[in-house]
Amino acid sequence: MSEPTTGASGQLRTLAVRITEDLRAQLDVVAQITGRSATEEIRLALEYWVQKIKSDPATLQRAEAIRAEIEREAQTRRNAIAAIFGGDDTTTDEAKETPPTRPATRRGKTTGE
Numbered sequence: 001m002s003e004p005t006t007g008a009s010g011q012l013r014t015l016a017v018r019i020t021e022d023l024r025a026q027l028d029v030v031a032q033i034t035g036r037s038a039t040e041e042i043r044l045a046l047e048y049w050v051q052k053i054k055s056d057p058a059t060l061q062r063a064e065a066i067r068a069e070i071e072r073e074a075q076t077r078r079n080a081i082a083a084i085f086g087g088d089d090t091t092t093d094e095a096k097e098t099p100p101t102r103p104a105t106r107r108g109k110t111t112g113e
Contacts, residue, residue: 017042 019027024038031038053059 027038027041031041034041036044
């Protein structure tokens, strides 16, 4: 579906898009008028749309909410890792290299059973 190709401005990826026959016909006419390919017209339209949406206040507000949610999830995961492996890196190198000791007592049958 998406294949990387190398273009003049760097890495480009192919994107398959399904459109109606009517829209394709209009796209072909626009491409013919401008002297560009249908692919170039689609790329330009997408670039324009992305620029437009970036300045929309509602989109910016939603993006900030998404960013905040990502940060909350990241903090939750950092806390989980800290809880499992310890949160501070103040452990000395010697303590890190020393394996934990096992208890001297055994579970199960006692001697003489």
